[in-house]
Amino acid sequence: MLTNIESKDAITLIQVREERLDAHNSPELKNQMLALLEEGKHRMIIDLQEVRFVDSSGLGALVSGFKNASARNGSLKLCSLQPQVQSMFELTRLHRVFDIFSDRHQALSSFQDLSGPA
């Protein structure tokens, strides 16, 4: 699983550098997110700009990250979904679960109004 991880204003941005997010590589993403959460990085953005394909395992990994972040009073948001990837969130109704932003700047801005523990 190829990812770029950077931090900005106590927000961790994970850019997935893979064309596919499927049962082969999604467990690794799930573990990466969990490791960051356990380091105390509870505000997270997953940038899916380069992901053209996501299957149910990929969706499951993101749900896992979302649940683990929420359990720590944190937040996991998504940005830059390609149309076919967005359609998978709509088909499975997960677009109603996640905060999804058109780009990383909007996702970063959305954290500015957040208060409480991070």
Place this chain on the structure above:
Amino acid sequence: MSERIFLHISFPYETGYLGLVGKIGEQLALSLNCFTGDRESLAYHVNLVLTEAVANAIEHAAANRKNPLLQVTVRVENGLLTMRVFDQGDGFSLCDVQEPCDDGLAEHGRGIFIIKSLMDRVSYIKLDDGYVLEMEKNLY
């Protein structure tokens, strides 16, 4: 004359082959002249359902399976696209699949729902030495 294609793919029970199998299906769908709808979407869906079905077969494969290779066939004939994924696992019930809830936070269980949503017919059939998940899509 109607378009006829038949592919038989055999490969190890490993998730590292998901991308290859999915892309073979995607490229086949992109080449279908008989399909007059949105070919890009069809190709994406073929990639997706093959990926889901093969991942499912790998996950549920029996440890003592006779055949070390997973078998997938893709057939185009008489305006029908039929994909079959053969597994040597313990089987499951298609009826167990539930629609996702609006606040559904399950980490598993969406694969068969996705297949059933995107295909016109899905069946899971018991064979002498395992099961076959058959997925059909009308091309016209």
